[in-house]
Amino acid sequence: MASLHKHGISKWIASSPPIAWTVRQLRELLIGALRQGPIPQHVAFVMDGNRRFAREQHIETVEGHNMGFEALARILEVCYKAGVKVVTIYAFSIENFKRSKHEVDALMAMAKLKLLQLSEHGALLDRYGASIRILGQRELVKADVIEAIDKAVAMTAHNKRTVLNVCFPYTSRDEITTAVRSTVEQFNTPIDIVQTPSKRTFSESHITQHIRKQMVGEDKDGPPSQDASRSASPAAKSSGESQSSATSTAINSSEKDETPTTGPTYPDPETITVETLNNNMLTAGAPPLDLLVRTSGVERLSDFMLWQSHENTSIVFLKCLWPEFDLWHFLPVLVEWQWQKKKLLEQQRSRGIKSD
Amino acid sequence: MASATGITQKEELAFRHNTLNNKQLSAQDREALIRSHLPPEPINVSHSSSPSPAPSSPSRSKRSRSRSNKPKAGPVRSFVYFIVYQIIALIFSIFFRFRRSWRLFWYKFRSVMGHHHRSPEWIVSDVKNLEQIPKHLSVVLDYHEDDQDQGTAGLEGLVNDVCEIAAWTAAAGIPFLSVYEPTGVLKNYHTQTYAAIQQTLETYFGSRRRPTLTVKAPHMTSYSPPGTPSSDPTENGSTTSRPHLTVLLLSELDGRDTIVDLTVTLAQMAQKGDVRIDQIDANLIDAELNDHVSTEPDLLILFSPTVVLKGYPPWQLRLTEIFHLPDNKGVNYQVFLQALKKFGKAEFRIGR
Numbered sequence: 001m002a003s004l005h006k007h008g009i010s011k012w013i014a015s016s017p018p019i020a021w022t023v024r025q026l027r028e029l030l031i032g033a034l035r036q037g038p039i040p041q042h043v044a045f046v047m048d049g050n051r052r053f054a055r056e057q058h059i060e061t062v063e064g065h066n067m068g069f070e071a072l073a074r075i076l077e078v079c080y081k082a083g084v085k086v087v088t089i090y091a092f093s094i095e096n097f098k099r100s101k102h103e104v105d106a107l108m109a110m111a112k113l114k115l116l117q118l119s120e121h122g123a124l125l126d127r128y129g130a131s132i133r134i135l136g137q138r139e140l141v142k143a144d145v146i147e148a149i150d151k152a153v154a155m156t157a158h159n160k161r162t163v164l165n166v167c168f169p170y171t172s173r174d175e176i177t178t179a180v181r182s183t184v185e186q187f188n189t190p191i192d193i194v195q196t197p198s199k200r201t202f203s204e205s206h207i208t209q210h211i212r213k214q215m216v217g218e219d220k221d222g223p224p225s226q227d228a229s230r231s232a233s234p235a236a237k238s239s240g241e242s243q244s245s246a247t248s249t250a251i252n253s254s255e256k257d258e259t260p261t262t263g264p265t266y267p268d269p270e271t272i273t274v275e276t277l278n279n280n281m282l283t284a285g286a287p288p289l290d291l292l293v294r295t296s297g298v299e300r301l302s303d304f305m306l307w308q309s310h311e312n313t314s315i316v317f318l319k320c321l322w323p324e325f326d327l328w329h330f331l332p333v334l335v336e337w338q339w340q341k342k343k344l345l346e347q348q349r350s351r352g353i354k355s356d
Numbered sequence: 357m358a359s360a361t362g363i364t365q366k367e368e369l370a371f372r373h374n375t376l377n378n379k380q381l382s383a384q385d386r387e388a389l390i391r392s393h394l395p396p397e398p399i400n401v402s403h404s405s406s407p408s409p410a411p412s413s414p415s416r417s418k419r420s421r422s423r424s425n426k427p428k429a430g431p432v433r434s435f436v437y438f439i440v441y442q443i444i445a446l447i448f449s450i451f452f453r454f455r456r457s458w459r460l461f462w463y464k465f466r467s468v469m470g471h472h473h474r475s476p477e478w479i480v481s482d483v484k485n486l487e488q489i490p491k492h493l494s495v496v497l498d499y500h501e502d503d504q505d506q507g508t509a510g511l512e513g514l515v516n517d518v519c520e521i522a523a524w525t526a527a528a529g530i531p532f533l534s535v536y537e538p539t540g541v542l543k544n545y546h547t548q549t550y551a552a553i554q555q556t557l558e559t560y561f562g563s564r565r566r567p568t569l570t571v572k573a574p575h576m577t578s579y580s581p582p583g584t585p586s587s588d589p590t591e592n593g594s595t596t597s598r599p600h601l602t603v604l605l606l607s608e609l610d611g612r613d614t615i616v617d618l619t620v621t622l623a624q625m626a627q628k629g630d631v632r633i634d635q636i637d638a639n640l641i642d643a644e645l646n647d648h649v650s651t652e653p654d655l656l657i658l659f660s661p662t663v664v665l666k667g668y669p670p671w672q673l674r675l676t677e678i679f680h681l682p683d684n685k686g687v688n689y690q691v692f693l694q695a696l697k698k699f700g701k702a703e704f705r706i707g708r
Contacts, residue, residue, distance in 0.1 A: 015368065024363075029437070032440075035441075036438050070372065173674060176615065177636070180636060183619050184623045187623040269619075272620050273616060274612050315664070316663070317663070335445070339445070339449060
């Protein structure tokens with residue numbers, strides 16, 4: 001690997017305009033060629049090795065992170081040009097707050113600066129069709145950084161083609177916990193207030209309403225009465241279950257507009273599935289994770305994308321450090337992924353023939 | 357190679373320090389610099405015609421127009437792409453095949469040279485120089501219904517693999533082994549698995565020094581030895597020096613589905629008012645999953661050619677070291693040993 005300072009001449013040649021132009025064309029050619037095969041729809045990166053890179057190159061840790069950001073920009077370009085729909089990056093772990101204050105502050109400042117710079121180039125981001133999402137614990141971030149985040153997120157929210165998920169104060173366990181908690185919360189909200197999709201189209205209360213309407217002989221529209229029932233339900237919730245028998249008898253005697261039959265009716269927890277939790281994960285709506293790349297030779301997930309990557313994701317551990325990471329490292333990974341994908345398809349096909 | 361980014365020195369410096377010729381860059385300057393790097397799209401044209409870029413409010417009409425005529429490469433260009441793609445695919449496929457044969461040859465060579473000869477002493481001497489040994493080892497196994505790849509197919513092959521791994525684990529001095537196999541077929545043959553492991557341990561250690569054994573699975577009563585009277589005194593006092601091995605059988609159901617189960621239970625409790633929303637935190641989930649499924653393994657060994665987790669319980673994988681030998685297929689002692697060696701050297705840092 002050409003180091004930063006030693007190979008001054010070769011670097012100078014490589015970055016002279018004609019060579020740079022040629023290399024750029026070559027990159028475009030390779031990316032265009034890659035597009036011909038299957039392309040992972042969702043790729044995640046653990047950007048590991050910035051600090052070690054800085055140590056090895058004898059530059060400041062912060063500068064290492066800066067170089068890491070450049071590598072990220074390069075690889076994002078490759079991904080989006082190649083046709084990846086969603087890229088998820090592990091920018092900052094909740095555990096990273098344990099690092100030195102100097103480094104954390106510098107990282108935060110960098111994030112803010114880059115996000116603000118990004119916000120100045122909305123039109124360019126539109127060309128990539130990329131929208132930015134920040135996944136993680138917002139409460140842990142300082143207000144000024146949050147402001148920069150919100151600006152960048154809001155500005156790109158209308159883009160639908162590609163997504164950049166930035167995991168910023170994130171851990172996967174925290175994500176799963178939050179998903180479990182919000183699922184419980186959803187199922188702890190009475191049905192009438194939040195319109196949770198119920199399996200049946202017809203509700204009993206609605207039918208009784210209609211019957212009553214016919215009996216009374218009124219010819220009003222449906223929706224207002226439905227609204228009345230919805231607004232009445234919080235009262236029923238507060239009254240608790242003890243009153244439910246009373247209200248049901250009230251219906252039998254067909255009194256007034258005390259429509260809600262029971263007390264708080266909750267959605268059935270048994271209907272919670274993997275899909276429910278999926279929709280409550282921070283990556284909800286993204287295609288399943290196809291490829292996870294971790295640099296710097298550490299073979300661990302480190303609390304990243306545990307839920308998303310534990311099934312059919314190809315996990316690749318690379319030896320190179322993140323600031324060195326570029327198309328030349330990513331190309332073999334992609335080609336191997338395509339190769340495996342093709343083999344898998346062939347296997348499935350042959351199995352399908354066998355079973356027929 | 358590292359500098360083959362296709363960026364000139366001037367551009368690189370501008371990018372890094374946000375200055376050009378010692379002047380701070382404005383948003384327009386940056387856009388001008390980056391123009392040549394942008395993807396060729398029709399929107400490009402519409403922008404150069406209107407020189408004032410409006411960053412904050414991208415006009416909707418422009419974007420919808422650009423979407424209608426999608427970026428289309430010319431036929432020559434796409435043909436070139438196609439050819440290059442085929443060439444790359446061909447070269448790499450040859451390369452991958454060669455690499456695989458070379459690796460397999462090398463693994464075979466090593467496994468012949470470093471065979472354990474079914475003797476625990478050999479294994480002990482293999483691992484005695486390691487700085488650390490995992491306390492909880494986990495392996496991922498496959499259940500092949502037909503033996504298309506190798507001889508170890510079907511239930512028999514699977515049980516055989518489990519037995520061997522259990523014996524190596526016991527010999528290496530690891531007290532806890534969890535075996536993940538997606539279909540969970542082993543759980544149905546609980547007692548048979550127990551008997552088979554017991555027997556293998558006996559052939560390795562001899563009936564005198566054989567470690568005591570517990571085989572368990574989540575949501576099942578653990579199967580502890582009825583025929584080993586020595587297991588009781590060991591628990592009371594350390595009268596015997598026999599090590600103990602616990603084997604935990606995991607399946608796909610212990611992964612996402614268990615977390616769903618937990619959510620269902622929590623939702624039911626919350627509806628009854630037994631648990632408040634704010635009481636649900638990572639510690640609670642962690643404790644529940646630890647007790648009912650498994651703790652976090654220190655080391656996960658895959659015997660598959662690539663790293664694909666196949667539904668392994670996600671919560672437990674947080675900091676687990678994941679080991680695989682590329683292109684290796686099937687259980688063998690070398691993978692096990694390499695994994696322990698790598699783990700012996702690994703450093704653990706929380707927060708990267």
